[in-house]
Amino acid sequence: MSHTPGGRARVALTAAAAVSLALLVPGSAGAAAGTPTVPTDLYNALRACSTDPNAPLFVGNGVEVEGITHHTDPSVTRVTAQFRYWPVADPTQVSTVDRPYAIPGDEAATRLSSLADDTTYAWQMRTVDPANGAGSDWTASCYLTVDSTPPSAAPIVTTPGYPDEQWYPGGAPIEVRIDPNGATDVAGYQFSWRGDFPVPTADIGPHGIPTYHGVYDDPESAVRADSLGAPATLHLTPPAGWSSGPLQLMVRSLDRAGHPSPITNRMIFVLSTSPTVTSLTAPQFGRPVTLRLTPDAGTQAISPVVSYTVHNLRTYQDTVVPAGPDGTAETTLLLKDPDGERLEVTSTSANGWKSSNARWSAILDTTPTITSTDYPEYEPAGGVGVAGTFHLAPKVDGSLIASWTYSFGWGTEQTVPAGPNGEADFVHTPTASGWTDMEVWATTRDGIRLASGYYTFVVN
Structure with a gap:
């Protein structure tokens, strides 16, 4: 048989009620x-x-x-x-x-x-x-x-389009042929890209009645043999978000009682099919950046890319972006993380192929610029009781800044409001001589704390 896994499915045991009625043996009528x-x-x-x-x-x-x-x-x-x-x-x-x-x-x-x-x-x-x-x-x-005896041998797994240890372009579902290797009681096969095999489960409903979910309910992880002790053929796409390089497919046989055989590992050498991610605007904190997504040329030639999945590695959220007729797409991302953004992007083709992932990152500098003519950084100046002015300026859009917080020697924190351009001045009068460390950070109008900056000066 030929089996192409589609969307994940769980089939409920709807015949339970009918079976129950069939089991009743009539008692005496009166x-x-x-x-x-x-x-x-x-x-x-x-x-x-x-x-x-x-x-x-x-x-x-x-x-x-x-x-x-x-x-x-x-x-x-x-x-x-x-x-x-x-x-x-x-x-x-x-x-x-x-x-x-x-x-x-x-x-x-x-x-x-x-x-x-x-x-x-x-x-x-x-x-x-x-x-x-x-x-x-x-x-x-x-x-x-x-049946207490598992299948006697691990299955034989071959991939005709991907011979042993040879790199081939991806873009089309991978044909996988599974043979029971002489085991006569094989009812089906489980397969996994990540090494985990689902097990049967049951939802226990009212009155303790179970609804059974067998391994074959999920076509993305199991397939029945053509007949008892027979082979099966799959057409698989790589797992979403796979990195460029060899793919490891793990396969095991199952007998009619669900006992597994030993596992067969099959290495499939697939060349990268990652899309290209390009910034159309310069990344800036607090501002949207437009990204252009372009498909791998070989993948697009085999089957047109219909969408992209953008996975945010900080929030773990996925965004699906439809592709145009030429396989390209654009998406806009608001850069609101002070530490920057890191994304993984994969494409999905019309034939179901999921590409290897492409990575894109924006490293944002949200630390402040700190200056003082009265107490220059790392230089002896001023003295005990001598007031000095410190100027704070953002490296991001100043209209986003609501306030500045500072402390000396990691002591009491003090906050001053930011001006219209996001800058601020404050006066500090040292009470002791010697090296002094200062920490400063800005808070945006949305309440986001930006990265800390550090400034060291020496009081005479």
Whole structure:
């Protein structure tokens, strides 16, 4: 089969209610009030159970089974959930497990242990009233097969368009062929660019009913084999934001119970497909900068770029910018971080290809300019009790500055308002001779503290 992962999807188990109805075994029509009734909503390993003996669920040993008990008397708050199970090949070998103190209307569970590998079992459940020992009818049988052995070999992974250790241009989805390598019980494959493999999960809803999310619900990380023990073919694009260089694809096989095989690592050598980021205006703090985004020529020739994703490395926010017919785009960024901005930019082509990332940064100097004719920097001057004037001027647009804060020797901070052009003067009278350190920073009208500046002078 050929499989091209698209958007991430999670498929809910919508058939749970229908399965529950199919499991009901009718009780006597005229049962008296105050009797236990047949359990509903049967699950094993968090999946709705199979009532088809020819299509059992495959599970590991020690599987958990569960169902909802019921009682016609609403005042009954505790019942016993009773389970029985047996190997289908030998129905005489019946085992029974009681789960006391079950709450009517909620899932009650138990674990079936000491199950034989590669064996199919049937199990049923009923509700028992502990007050008088009365029991409901048993549910219809659920069927499961125990598989405790993972696939015997790691899969073989080949990429026909990218031979071993050879660099090739990117721009088109990468064909990946996966072979089970002789393992006959392989049901599917998981793959990952980053080394993490999702595991099955379940959302537990009202009354403890699970909604199962299997690994194959996500086409960006798993694919079913063409048939049991068969290969599969993928067409993958690199992960968003990959850096130029070799890509490592990790693949493992899964059997029907979900046991993984050893991992196969495949190195794919892809040349850079990064776009180019150009500033059309000079970066200045507090002012917008216009950036032009230009696609890699080879990537654009294979499939037109339709958009760019701009990732801010400081705020971790993404902005998607549509591309024009020629694949270029422009975007405007307000530079409001005193330390500057750092961005990663990737392009997305019409065929789904995600480029390697391009980086752009703006280093902004928001420190003040500090001068004094009375106390020049690093020079002896003035004296104890001799007042001196210090002038503060911004290196950014002065109309943005609201005030200046300064301190001597990292002592008490003092603040003075900025003038119309963002500058300010203040007078300081030293109380001691010797070296004196001063720290100064500006605060903008938006309340942003800019970078500190330092000034050292010597008092006679």
